[in-house]
Amino acid sequence: MRLPLRLTFLLLFLILTSCNLSTPKRTVPPTLVLVTADPNASPTPTPFQPLDSNYIPVNAPTLASTFTPLPPTNTPLPTLASTATALPSPTTVPSSARTQYTLYALLDYYGHQLAVDETITYTNQTGLALSDLLLVVEPNLRGGFTLEHILLNSNPLNYDLNGNRLSVYLSQPLMPSSQVTLAMRFRISIPAKVKDHPYGYDVDQVNLTDWYPFVAPYSNGWVLHEASYLGEHLVYDAADFEVNVKTTEGSITIATSGVPEPNGEWTRYRLYGARTFALSASDQFKVVDAVSGGAQIRSYYYPGYETQGLAILNAAVRAVGLWEGQFAPYPYSSLSIVQADLNDGQEYDGLIFLATKFYNEYNGSARSNLVAIGVHEVAHQWWFGLVGSDQAMEPWLDEALCVYSEALFYKYIYPNSYDWWWNFRVNYFGPSGYVDTTVYEAPTFRAYVNAVYLNGANFVEALHYRMGDDAFFRFLQDYASRYGRGRATAYDFFAVARQNTTADISDLVRAYFREPLR
Structure with a gap:
């Protein structure tokens, strides 16, 4: 039986208008507390179809994190009698002027105590005579940090410790290109961990992140920002580490940023040209x-x-295999991937944490938080570890690139899941906002992630489209080469991009950034 011609056209029109014929575009994830959709659910469509160049979506809900602290213990502090007199010098001192950190850390795992001897060899590269050094002491923000002394040539130095700021007053000015070696001893009563940060202990894990005093970068003054609940606030120079670890118990497995090697009764780990050393x-x-x-x-x-x-x-x-070809060689000798009781993932040099909930919800495929967020944290080994930046004032420089690195992973490794990734990780949240938002400006965590991570990924995708494959990957490789082991700014990012393309990108900058003069 044939339908009347008018009825046939009417039915065809209704079918076509009910279909979404457009291809969804892109967006970004975070590192501290990213909330994602159910990987087994159908993708939620973007509320509009973005243009090729400008993908600037809308807001999504904010989710709050919760935690249950564990009770503290009163176990006596371990002792460091075996290293009380003098610390060995680093076995290998690289020829660069990077700061050298040598640590001997004795961990009482069950008592949640840490005793550390640390030496810092610092070369003054500021171009100015320095009468003091500013060290960052993050554990003091959580309590339980005790500094026993700071020595220079076996003589104690005066210092002030307020919050995470440790000002060390030198006995005489440190001239440009001159070097000084500080020796210090400190103890930490390790606090109970909260779910939005890996530092501390819980029922089956002790995590030490940003656990030792380190020298703040210097750029027209010491760079140390206030903490923010939205994102990371620390800025790091690349440094060289020799970390020696021993536990009071013999049955503890330790994941670290380096490869283990024997050093008498200690286990030694080395890490060169890194921002942090975590375990x-x-x-x-x-x-x-x-x-x-x-x-x-x-x-x-x-x-x-x-x-x-x-x-x-x-x-x-x-x-790692993919990005070594697209970005730069993997910057370290090892990578530890650690399951942890967190809300999300968190990156450090040579070590990343991933939330147990990602392991629980894993569905056996690449279409999962475990894989998507996992490779996001791996990407930080390039965009944070190799190429440093100011995480507080320009967080998009690492986060937007890491989200977009996820997209590249799915495009080249799991191409059948590429569109799924954009819908699941980006479009679902309808991101909007200026990409160059700082960690102090967004009204909510969701708004911060939408702007910096997800809309940041939209921008990088638009930049990639505008430049083309050859120029875009040449730009990333040039950027990694020029600023590897250094720190880049937004100005540096755009300068290198423009040197690698003849395409006009000024409209993209105006569309995505509040500060358009790049």
């Missing part, structure tokens, strides 16, 4: 490992999560 200790860890290029990649997970531990290891190996 995670547990009496529960299982480990699976692999090699990608010249890097040892280890996945640390809890019993019962073998499938997930292997899945994130496999994703990391593939990501």
